[in-house]
Amino acid sequence: xxxxxxxxxxxxxxxxxxxxxxxxxxxxxxxxxxxxxxxxxxxxxxxxxxxxxxxxxxxxxxxxxxxxxxxxxxxxxxxxxxxxxxxxxxxxxxxxxxxxxxxxxxxxxxxxxxxxxxxxxxxxxxxxxxxxxxxxxxxxxxxxxxxxxxxxxxxxxxxxxxxxxxxxxxxxxxxxxxxxxxxxxxxxxxxxxxxxxxxxxxxxxxxxxxxxxxx
Amino acid sequence: xxxxxxxxxxxxxxxxxxxxxxxxxxxxxxxxxxxxxxxxxxxxxxxxxxxxxxxxxxxxxxxxxxxxxxxxxxxxxxxxxxxxxxxxxxxxxxxxxxxxxxxxxxxxxxxxxxxxxxxxxxxxxxxxxxxxxxxxxxxxxxxxxxxxxxxxxxxxxxxxxxxxxxxxxxxxxxxxxxxxxxxxxxxxxxxxxxxxxxxxxxxxxxxxxxxxxxxxxxxxxxxxxxxxxxxxxxxxxxxxxx
Numbered sequence: 001x002x003x004x005x006x007x008x009x010x011x012x013x014x015x016x017x018x019x020x021x022x023x024x025x026x027x028x029x030x031x032x033x034x035x036x037x038x039x040x041x042x043x044x045x046x047x048x049x050x051x052x053x054x055x056x057x058x059x060x061x062x063x064x065x066x067x068x069x070x071x072x073x074x075x076x077x078x079x080x081x082x083x084x085x086x087x088x089x090x091x092x093x094x095x096x097x098x099x100x101x102x103x104x105x106x107x108x109x110x111x112x113x114x115x116x117x118x119x120x121x122x123x124x125x126x127x128x129x130x131x132x133x134x135x136x137x138x139x140x141x142x143x144x145x146x147x148x149x150x151x152x153x154x155x156x157x158x159x160x161x162x163x164x165x166x167x168x169x170x171x172x173x174x175x176x177x178x179x180x181x182x183x184x185x186x187x188x189x190x191x192x193x194x195x196x197x198x199x200x201x202x203x204x205x206x207x208x209x210x211x212x213x214x215x
Numbered sequence: 216x217x218x219x220x221x222x223x224x225x226x227x228x229x230x231x232x233x234x235x236x237x238x239x240x241x242x243x244x245x246x247x248x249x250x251x252x253x254x255x256x257x258x259x260x261x262x263x264x265x266x267x268x269x270x271x272x273x274x275x276x277x278x279x280x281x282x283x284x285x286x287x288x289x290x291x292x293x294x295x296x297x298x299x300x301x302x303x304x305x306x307x308x309x310x311x312x313x314x315x316x317x318x319x320x321x322x323x324x325x326x327x328x329x330x331x332x333x334x335x336x337x338x339x340x341x342x343x344x345x346x347x348x349x350x351x352x353x354x355x356x357x358x359x360x361x362x363x364x365x366x367x368x369x370x371x372x373x374x375x376x377x378x379x380x381x382x383x384x385x386x387x388x389x390x391x392x393x394x395x396x397x398x399x400x401x402x403x404x405x406x407x408x409x410x411x412x413x414x415x416x417x418x419x420x421x422x423x424x425x426x427x428x429x430x431x432x433x434x435x436x437x438x439x440x441x442x443x444x445x446x447x448x449x450x451x452x453x454x455x456x457x
Contacts, residue, residue, distance in 0.1 A: 120416055177435045181434060190427075
């Protein structure tokens with residue numbers, strides 16, 4: 001089969017072949033998306049190296065840490081889908097403006113939580129499991145394992161979806177605990193007490209409160 | 216995975232479930248739809264817990280972390296981890312998990328024999344994974360449902376099923392073989408402090424993340440246990456989405 005096609009190609013003028021090859025190359029570069037597991041690996045390695053090298057991160061400069069997370073990590077999350085999953089029915093019934101405020105507050109809360117927890121990740125290494133998914137899958141789970149010296153490794157899985165601007169995570173599952181599922185209970189409770197505006201208010205209040213003292 | 220095996224498993228599960236249910240939750244309503252039927256009582260327990268924990272247990276755990284050299288804390292943690300491994304081995308066997316049983320038995324023999332009664336985790340350095348099985352998971356494996364969620368002051372979140380496992384373990388732990396009452400109580404106490412100390416960092420994240428720590432702990436606990444019962448592969452949950 002290969003032999004036949006090579007022979008056939010030999011009849012095509014070499015200049016044309018060159019142009020076709022070039023076009024194919026450009027097209028691949030433009031449309032190829034970074035594979036989800038490669039993306040997770042690149043972003044987490046980048047984050048780890050920042051934690052280890054940035055003096056302002058090590059000094060615990062929360063504003064700086066939050067800016068870094070906002071710039072480097074947040075763009076790889078689909079906040080709208082995370083919010084929709086966590087708020088469920090209340091989200092579907094919300095106005096576009098409420099949806100946006102809810103998603104923004106939820107994002108701030110996640111960034112604050114992550115930045116607060118970041119100093120615990122200093123001595124860790126991450127191992128990545130090979131991705132087991134179909135080549136044209138649009139939803140995958142990327143499995144990683146965080147190893148800390150002297151402690152049991154922790155599995156961290158990312159539920160990811162394919163979007164026009166690359167793969168994005170919509171849930172993080174730490175040692176079997178899904179972030180979105182945890183927040184679904186929290187959000188349901190707040191919505192029951194004060195509707196969607198009550199939930200937004202509760203999140204905003206949490207975000208403007210000083211972070212708990214870190215030890 | 217054959218039908219015969221699953222029928223047998225089902226029958227045994229029902230028998231064990233009936234026994235445990237009648238013995239331990241006589242009088243308690245087991246509602247499969249409501250995970251936390253005693254929520255009002257549990258919330259009171261949670262408040263009591265916070266007072267006791269914040270004023271007594273947590274300061275002790277913090278002092279322990281501050282004033283004890285890390286090498287000592289690691290040895291203490293390994294010692295109790297070795298007991299965990301013994302129970303994990305028993306529960307591997309009860310669930311017919313051969314590979315895990317081999318690993319856990321190997322860990323216990325290596326660490327007890329060459330790691331000074333478990334103070335050094337030699338097996339861990341040799342990369343023998345911990346099975347992390349317990350009685351609660353064995354009950355779950357045989358089809359016993361979680362039963363009502365419970366929050367017990369000082370001990371924290373549990374369920375009727377997992378709590379029964381903890382009680383069973385407390386009565387069968389090798390620590391009870393120590394005849395000297397004072398020494399036995401000290402070991403029990405140190406074990407609890409070690410457990411509490413390992414939760415200090417998580418708690419910090421929890422307080423930042425949760426709108427209502429009670430709900431957050433409950434959902435985390437139930438998710439975690441479900442994950443452990445299914446050895447890291449819980450059945451997919453139906454997602455509610457737009």
